Amino acid sequence: MLHLLPSTTTHLPTTLNNPFYYSPTPVCREAVERVKQWIAKAPISFQQEVEQGKMFGVLVVETQGKIGFLAGYSGQICGRSDWDYFVPAIVDYLQDGGYFKRHEADITLLNQRIAALTTQESYVQSRHDVAALQTEITQHIAAAQAQMQQEKAQRPAVLTPELIRRSQFLKAELHRYKVQSKAALAEKQALVAAHEAEIAALKAKRKDMSDALQQWLFKQFVLCNHRGERRNLLDIFHPQVPPAGSGECCEPRLLHYAFTHKLRPVSMAMFWMGRSPQSEVRHAQQFYPACNSKCKPILSWMLAGFPMERNPLDTTIAQPIRILHKEKSFAVVCKPAGMLSVPGKQVSQSVLEWAKQHFPNATGPLIVHRLDMATSGLMVVALTMESYHHLQRQFKEHRVKKRYVALLSRPFAAPIEGDISLPLRPDFADRPRQMVDKVDGKTAITHYHYQGHQRIFLYPQTGRTHQLRMHCAHAEGLNNPIVGDALYGTPSQRLLLHAETLQFFHPETGELLTFHAPPDF
Numbered sequence: 001m002l003h004l005l006p007s008t009t010t011h012l013p014t015t016l017n018n019p020f021y022y023s024p025t026p027v028c029r030e031a032v033e034r035v036k037q038w039i040a041k042a043p044i045s046f047q048q049e050v051e052q053g054k055m056f057g058v059l060v061v062e063t064q065g066k067i068g069f070l071a072g073y074s075g076q077i078c079g080r081s082d083w084d085y086f087v088p089a090i091v092d093y094l095q096d097g098g099y100f101k102r103h104e105a106d107i108t109l110l111n112q113r114i115a116a117l118t119t120q121e122s123y124v125q126s127r128h129d130v131a132a133l134q135t136e137i138t139q140h141i142a143a144a145q146a147q148m149q150q151e152k153a154q155r156p157a158v159l160t161p162e163l164i165r166r167s168q169f170l171k172a173e174l175h176r177y178k179v180q181s182k183a184a185l186a187e188k189q190a191l192v193a194a195h196e197a198e199i200a201a202l203k204a205k206r207k208d209m210s211d212a213l214q215q216w217l218f219k220q221f222v223l224c225n226h227r228g229e230r231r232n233l234l235d236i237f238h239p240q241v242p243p244a245g246s247g248e249c250c251e252p253r254l255l256h257y258a259f260t261h262k263l264r265p266v267s268m269a270m271f272w273m274g275r276s277p278q279s280e281v282r283h284a285q286q287f288y289p290a291c292n293s294k295c296k297p298i299l300s301w302m303l304a305g306f307p308m309e310r311n312p313l314d315t316t317i318a319q320p321i322r323i324l325h326k327e328k329s330f331a332v333v334c335k336p337a338g339m340l341s342v343p344g345k346q347v348s349q350s351v352l353e354w355a356k357q358h359f360p361n362a363t364g365p366l367i368v369h370r371l372d373m374a375t376s377g378l379m380v381v382a383l384t385m386e387s388y389h390h391l392q393r394q395f396k397e398h399r400v401k402k403r404y405v406a407l408l409s410r411p412f413a414a415p416i417e418g419d420i421s422l423p424l425r426p427d428f429a430d431r432p433r434q435m436v437d438k439v440d441g442k443t444a445i446t447h448y449h450y451q452g453h454q455r456i457f458l459y460p461q462t463g464r465t466h467q468l469r470m471h472c473a474h475a476e477g478l479n480n481p482i483v484g485d486a487l488y489g490t491p492s493q494r495l496l497l498h499a500e501t502l503q504f505f506h507p508e509t510g511e512l513l514t515f516h517a518p519p520d521f
Contacts, residue, residue, distance in 0.1 A: 001087055001257065002061070003034060004068040012060075012067065016265050018309045019251055019290040019299055021491055024269040031058040031069035032271055036285075038071075038085050039273065045078050050274050053282065057250030057270040061263035070257055072250035087257040090247050091220045103213045110206045114199060123195045130188045137181045144174045214244065221247040224259045225302040236301050243429055246294045255302050265306075276475040279435040280427065281488040283475070289486065291430040312338070321354050324378070324515055329387035329507050331359065332380050334517045337494045341370035341379070355381050364388040369395055372466065374486070377404065377499025378517055382507075390507035395463070403501035404458040404468055405451075405519055407483045409490065414478055416450045420471040424464045433487055434466040436474060446471045448478070468497060496521050 005027065013025055024032070035056060039047065055074040060067065072087045081089035093100040117123065148170050155163055218233040225231075233242045247253075250270060258265050270290065272282045282288070290299060322334040333351065335341070340350040355366045364385035371377060382388035394400050423441025427433040435441075445461040446468060458468050466487070473481035473488035481489025483496040498519035506513055 002063070002068045002070060002261075002263070003031075003085075004066060005030065005060070012062075013267050014307075016303070016306060016308045017267050017269075018311045019268055019270075020292070020296065021289055021311045021486055022269070022287075022309070023491060024271075024287050025060075025267045027060050027067070028058055028069075028267050028269040031060055031071070032056075032269060034069070035071045035085075036273075046083070049077050053272070053274040053277055055250060055270060055272055055282075055288070057254055057268065059254035059258060059268040060266040061258050062266050063263045067266070070254050070263075072253045072257075074249045075245075087253050090223060090253060090256050091217070093217060093220065100213065100217065103209065103216075107206060107209050107213070110202055110209070114202050114206070117195065117199050117202070120195075123192070126188065126191045126195065130185070130192055133181075133185050133188060137185065140177060140181070141174065144170070144177070148174070218242050218246070223247065223252060223256050223298065223302060225304070226259055226265075226306045228259070231301065233298070237297050240297075242297075243293050245429075247298065249291065249295050251290045251295050252298045252302065255299070259302070278476075279437060280433070281470065281473045281475075281481070283473075283479075283481075287490065289491075292433075293429050293431065321351065322517075323358075324517060327383075329384045330380055330382055330391065331355075332378060332502065332515045335371055335376055335379050337374055337376040340373045342367055344373075351379060351381070359383055368392055369400075369463070371499055372469070372495075372497075374484075374495035375404075375497045375499065376494075376519065378402075378502040378515055379499075380502060380504060387507035391504065394504050398461070399505065401501075401503040402460060402499055404460070405498050405500050406456050406458055406468065406472065407496040407521060408454045408456055408472065408478070408480045409483055410480050411454060412450045412452075412456070412478075412480070414450075414480075418448060420446045420448065420477045422471060422474060422477055424467060424470055426465070432465070434464070434470050436470070436476065444471070454483075469495075 012027060017023075017025065035058060039050060042050075054077065057072045057074075059070045059072070061070060070087050071085060073083075075081075076089075076094065077083065079094065081092055081094065095101065148167075151166070151170070159167075215234070221233045222230050223232075223236070233246050236242075237246070251268070254268065255265060257263075269287050271287050272284060274284060276282050276284070290296065321336065321339075323331055324334060325332040333355075335351055342352045343350045352367050355362065359366070359381070362381075362383040364382055365388055366381050366383070368380055368382050368388060368391045371379060380391060382391050391400075422436050422444055423438055424434045424444045425437045425441040427435040442464060443462060444464040444467045447459040447461060448471075449457045449459075451457060456472075458472075460467055469482055469485055469488050471477040473479075473485060483489070484492040484494050485497075486495070496519075498517075498521070500518055501514065501516050503512065503514045505511065
């Protein structure tokens with residue numbers, strides 16, 4: 001399992017790189033090349049599944065003066081988590097006839113029963129009958145009411161006994177129809193309800209069985225940290241519930257194997273092989289950080305107290321905010337890269353906190369719009385409640401114009417100018433990442449204009465989180481990450497994305513104002 005590296009390997013890092021923010025070391029790159037060579041000679045079935053897209057990882061380790069590396073992958077390949085070249089899964093729960101497989105088979109039978117009931121001909125027909133009768137009742141009542149209104153409009157001012165009886169008759173007929181149709185509808189709905197109650201009971205049973213099986217699985221994942229201590233996933237994530245799939249990523253696999261075999265981690269890197277997924281930003285042979293939702297709690301426990309590089313995304317270094325323009329009702333400032341717009345869970349330094357200190361007499365929420373922590377550039381700060389509401393309306397009505405400048409990772413191959421439209425939503429399993437979701441995602445539109453030398457102007461028409469970064473990096477966008485994008489590309493000193501132009505209407509005079517602050521890259 002341990003693959004030795006040549007003794008000529010030098011310049012080993014003295015501190016483990018941070019798995020959530022790193023640039024791969026030369027020794028990691030050497031290990032990655034060895035893994036790629038093995039994959040190129042692997043069985044065809046292995047290669048075919050990898051071609052669909054898979055995350056791999058390497059962990060360079062030291063033992064008794066020797067340097068080697070461990071290789072791993074996330075999840076399974078061809079239904080296996082025990083390929084000889086790679087570290088095994090922390091728990092191999094897919095054995096035929098094992099506890100997981102037996103209970104999974106029971107849940108599968110329930111799924112089949114639910115599917116059969118849902119598509120049962122009598123149930124489908126009953127639902128159709130209910131819908132048809134509801135439509136018929138609605139149309140009949142509407143027609144009767146229309147007839148009554150028409151006759152009422154044609155009546156003389158003084159009603160005769162016959163007209164009074166006619167009016168009473170129509171009302172009575174409509175009432176009788178409503179009573180009869182309500183009873184007929186209730187009878188048909190009762191048939192549907194009985195069927196759906198059976199389906200609901202099976203779904204509730206399925207949920208209980210799935211939850212119990214997942215709890216069992218979490219207890220089986222017992223990991224070892226660098227001190228030799230062991231905990232299962234439920235204890236590591238307590239009081240939260242671990243996300244499904246926790247413990248199956250390559251990072252905890254690699255570290256668990258290293259710690260259980262007394263190997264000292266030196267450096268690690270994770271890289272994608274194969275096709276880019278439709279929703280996430282993943283490019284072949286690109287390096288990526290560990291995920292936050294599943295891996296961060298695990299790795300934080302496994303590596304607590306272990307010498308490791310700092311993650312610059314967890315803290316910020318104080319940087320000056322420039323004031324470009326200030327009036328009684330608003331101010332325009334230039335936010336530095338690495339500062340939040342509003343305080344976060346772990347970081348309090350933000351434009352909002354700075355504004356509270358520099359404009360102590362301001363009223364209202366101050367922050368009208370936001371920039372990503374990694375993005376630098378112009379922001380307008382409202383200093384009165386009236387200007388806040390006025391500026392907020394301008395943003396809501398898309399009357400505020402913004403231009404960003406970015407430096408792309410590669411020379412541009414797409415049309416010089418165009419529009420990108422990809423629906424986005426949060427990646428709930430790995431916040432703060434965003435993902436493309438063509439069903440539930442919110443519309444996100446960006447106009448772009450390439451300037452040459454990898455420099456591009458970006459004009460967001462909507463204001464979704466990470467919109468510009470996703471539109472540049474995603475395979476269905478420009479397929480070209482912004483330089484320094486630690487989430488969707490390759491980390492570097494900073495993200496080279498800057499909001500350089502901001503145009504809006506003066507909240508008091510209505511005058512069109514334009515502010516410009518060129519980037520430092």
